[in-house]
Amino acid sequence: xxxxxxxxxxxxxxxxxxxxxxxxxxxxxxxxxxxxxxxxxxxxxxxxxxxxxxxxxxxxxxxxxxxxxxxxxxxxxxxxxxxxxxxxxxxxxxxxxxxxxxxxxxxxxxxxxxxxxxxxxxxxx
Numbered sequence: 001x002x003x004x005x006x007x008x009x010x011x012x013x014x015x016x017x018x019x020x021x022x023x024x025x026x027x028x029x030x031x032x033x034x035x036x037x038x039x040x041x042x043x044x045x046x047x048x049x050x051x052x053x054x055x056x057x058x059x060x061x062x063x064x065x066x067x068x069x070x071x072x073x074x075x076x077x078x079x080x081x082x083x084x085x086x087x088x089x090x091x092x093x094x095x096x097x098x099x100x101x102x103x104x105x106x107x108x109x110x111x112x113x114x115x116x117x118x119x120x121x122x123x124x125x
Contacts, residue, residue, distance in 0.1 A: 008064075
């Protein structure tokens with residue numbers, strides 16, 4: 001797909017379904033080998049689409065791909081890498097004045113996330 005908006009939409013859709021399936025696994029009631037395999041495949045697809053859209057300059061794709069690293073969605077947790085991606089997306093959009101709204105929109109509205117943001121922002125200076 002050569003449409004970055006479509007890549008983001010597909011990546012976000014696959015990410016949401018993978019997270020939903022991961023929730024099923026954590027609840028144990030609907031845990032199964034088939035669900036685990038599907039969840040892993042969905043994470044792979046999500047990462048692929050989000051990564052491609054990010055490479056082509058899609059701001060939200062970069063943010064959501066960063067969230068994958070922050071929360072360990074289908075990958076090992078790497079908060080430094082994840083926050084660097086989120087900070088880079090904010091810088092590319094020049095949206096520093098909208099940081100609280102952006103963080104609330106993507107679910108990073110806890111004080112420890114703001115601290116990590118400031119650390120990443122300082123690294124950029």
